[in-house]
Amino acid sequence: MNSNENNDHDSLPRSSSKESLASSLSSDLSQEQVPVPLHGTDNGTSTFGRRSSAVSTPDNGLRKERSYSSAVAVAGQALQNIRRSMSMSATASIDSNGTDPLQRIPTGYTVRDIYGDMDENDINLQRTATRSTILTTLSHRVQPSRYRTASRAPTTKEEEAEAAADDYEQVYDGVPDISVPTKQFGAEFAAIDPELVTWDGDDDPQYPRNWSRAQKVFQTMIVALYTLISPMSSSILSPAMTDIAASLHMKSDFIMSFSVSVMVLAWALGPLIIAPISESDACGRRPVLNISIWVIFVFNLACGFAKTTTQLCVFRFLGGLGGCAALNVGAGTLADLWSDSERQMAMAAYSICPSLGPILSPVISSFIIQAKDWPWVFYVLAIFNGAVAIFGTIFFRETYSPRLLKDKANRIRKATGNQHIHTIFEVADGSTRWEQIVLTTTRPLKLLFTHPMIIGLGSFMAFVYGFMYLMIVTFPSVWKGTYGFKTGVAGLLYLPMGIGFMLGTVFWSYAIDHVYHMLTARNNGVPKPEYRLPCLLFSGIGIPVGLIWYGWSAEKKLHWIMPSIGSAIFAFAFIAVFQTIQNYLIDMNNRFAASSVAAAAVFRSLFGFSFPLFANKMYDRLHYGWGNTLCGLIALALGLPFPIICFYYGERMRNWANNRMDREQARRDARNLERLRKQEAY
Incomplete structure (x- = not known):
């Protein structure tokens, strides 16, 4: 099978x-x-x-x-x-x-x-x-x-x-x-x-999927905390941008938007290297995640000391390179710990943090900026970041089986003096170090441009992710400009979107899991990744409704509760997209889960970076009503046909792509075998 x-x-x-x-x-x-x-x-x-x-x-x-x-x-x-x-x-x-x-x-x-x-x-x-x-x-x-x-x-x-x-x-x-x-x-x-x-x-008991349920939940929560830091860092300066622009002499709306979204650009580039490294038995998950959380800590702290716009943007980009690891390697960690039938609930806990991060941080920074200067936004973030880093460094365990087996082999070599003790990965890997580097860094790019399911579902998730950041960057102008709220109160109005995320996590976790097991039972107990997808159809309706509701409510200056409801509807439907596609990418090729997620993250992060850059121009011309209607129609055009096509034809497309990858691996194995035979020939 x-x-x-x-x-x-x-x-x-x-x-x-x-x-x-x-x-x-x-x-x-x-x-x-x-x-x-x-x-x-x-x-x-x-x-x-x-x-x-x-x-x-x-x-x-x-x-x-x-x-x-x-x-x-x-x-x-x-x-x-x-x-x-x-x-x-x-x-x-x-x-x-x-x-x-x-x-x-x-x-x-x-x-x-x-x-x-x-x-x-x-x-x-x-x-x-x-x-x-x-x-x-x-x-x-x-x-x-x-x-x-x-x-x-x-x-x-x-x-x-x-x-x-x-x-x-x-x-x-x-x-x-x-x-x-x-x-x-x-x-x-x-x-x-x-x-x-x-x-x-x-x-x-050393095999991660045999750990106690409490231990697996504990490790999942640590990874979830890691994923919270980077999204919080991405949007925490939004309420403080007016003060930052005045202090650092930013005169262009484009530069202001760029300084906010440059961290998301790093999320698109970093996974191409970081995620495959975590799939190496020489490294594993723990070093990658622990080093990355300290990297983002250093540069979050450095942002508070930035004296120029260039320094701020460079520090945020470098912090994003560190923070991207948890957003991508975390999915592979969940695959290490949980079987397909168990992973949905774990994915729910994991996905809520990157969704809540961009919402919680503006609420916090809105009140900080009222009491302190803007650098304190980054100081407070660094304090929280440091606490999570210390906690994770102490308690997070390695979960990647090839790495754990290699450690076991090293202990046996030391105890016996037999230097020929090995794991299957050391036997089967006859490639050179340079070949390994090239292979691991190019695999996500190959998936990104050649795997039809990653191209299709990754594009849909990328548009939805871009729409989320598009909505978030309009919050200051809507709540402070259109409705006249003060900074602290305007920050609180990010919370309806957060409520939508939490309600969506609870509801969709149960719904996706229920549909998956129901369809598996109908298929004589044989699961398929496509059984994750039916709930995606409802998000194709909910996301356009939320976008259009929010846009026209703000355009017509209806009571503030109306655009808040629109943002909550959008967030509720967004969770279905994130959970469904993340689980599908893991299920469709378990051997390259981290690389598959990293490839999709490139699409997602590029859209999250670029959409805020043209947000002001678009809304100046189309205003909130027609601007969000345009986004809603795009979401509808992608969200309705994609789930149907993928459900009925996804199995054949992913098998075709996966088998092509397997043939490439077979040719590498054949070359390694030929190299070995030449070495043993007299």
């Missing part, structure tokens, strides 16, 4: 299932004709099945030639010997408490415990053959059967048609949120690789 339709990776295999894993792998490898290593034969030597080049192994001073062409003939017998050897090892290593050999203490990973008295050259050859087996299996897994040996995409129309049919049926059972297409974080290869470190069974 496709990983984005039936994510079984949160149910890891128990160690006792090694026999079934080996049996399954024996069948797969026999069909795929891959090299199969043998462990621990009776005479202390190793036997290999090879497919092409000859490899020599010492035996009593003699060298015996073996070739890859014998792989098919020996594969079945090889796996039988593997199972027998592993069974003997298991019998010998079970202690009085019945400890499973795959759950052995670190000292069970020493070279002698694993290989006995085998010759060093035999051990090295066996390790090489094991890696070849794993790489070949992974490379074959992600390619349609007809093109596996070619490691290429189809070139003719006939080949494309057949490949499309193959791709539509191609599935991945239990592939988690990682860049390597392995099942159960490499546990599928435990029967043939005794130096492989995986989770200790499906109930391993």
Whole structure:
């Protein structure tokens, strides 16, 4: 079953299932004709099945030639010997408490415990053959059967048609949120690789999805707090712009708008680098999030000391680069912690903070600016930012499984002295450091310009996000100019939008989750990412209603409660867009969740940055009524057809795009395998 339709990776295999894993792998490898290593034969030597080049192994001073062409003939017998050897090892290593050999203490990973008295050259050859087996299996897994040996995409129309049919049926059972297409974080290869470190069974307490519910909720709330800081920082200076413009001699409305929205521009650029870094087993989520929260703290504080417009804009841009991490990596963190069926409520808590941030900060700064000079707006923000940073640095835990497994492997290496202990990611990653950097930084861009679902749904969310900032930047002129409220009272009128966000979070969390489970039940219990989308249709109606209601109420100077209701309606519908699309982007390709969210964030942030820049010009010409009507009609044109098209055709489009990505990964695996074979050739 496709990983984005039936994510079984949160149910890891128990160690006792090694026999079934080996049996399954024996069948797969026999069909795929891959090299199969043998462990621990009776005479202390190793036997290999090879497919092409000859490899020599010492035996009593003699060298015996073996070739890859014998792989098919020996594969079945090889796996039988593997199972027998592993069974003997298991019998010998079970202690009085019945400890499973795959759950052995670190000292069970020493070279002698694993290989006995085998010759060093035999051990090295066996390790090489094991890696070849794993790489070949992974490379074959992600390619349609007809093109596996070619490691290429189809070139003719006939080949494309057949490949499309193959791709539509191609599935991945239990592939988690990682860049390597392995099942159960490499546990599928435990029967043939005794130096492989995986989770200790499906109930391993160190696996993030097995943490207690209280711990997972606690970690989710920390990430949510991180996501609150950057949106608060983006809009906190709006009520103070008059004072800031006078102090820093800003004479252009464009410069004033730019100084507000420049932080959002950084949100569009930063994720292209930061999000993929968090998907590396060398880094993970925790360092990225903790460093980013301190970066935005430093530059929020620096904004209070800015003496020129240039300094203010530069500090806010750099702060935005730091703050963008939580807005994008946070979604990947939720995928680490929660299964698809559980994630909706977690996403609700996560999404409310970036929605409330732009609303709460103007309320706070409105009262600060009445009592203090404008730098105190940033000082107060920095105090809150610093408190969150200290709390998160102390209590936030790493959630990315590849990173956690790498830490586990490092501990075992240190305890045993066996430097060949490894995770599946270290085995399968034969690329150079430069190749890794290029791959991780270009992946979101590829998704942004080539993945139809990210282009479509990302565009809709981007327009809605731009409309939100368009509405927010008009609040000072509407409440202070049109209605004549003082700064403090005008700040309070941001709250109706905040109320709409909170009500929307409660309502849509339940509605989206209910519809998702209902449609899954109708589909014989098989979930699909598209089952998140039906509620998006209602937002396509609610957002235009809210925009038009707000615009004409302000245009006609109706009672202040009327435009407030319009902003609340808009906010209520906005939450459905954010929650639905964020969850869909995570579900549609769990292996690249952070990169998918980052790609969509580029659209979203560019619109959030650019819309306030032309807001004053647009409203000067069209006024609030027709200006918001134009925005409402655009939202209606996007919001009604998009959900319907994506619901009925989204599965085929995302499968086409995902399988193309998988073929690219397969070609990389094939290159790594060829590099490995050249290294082992004499």
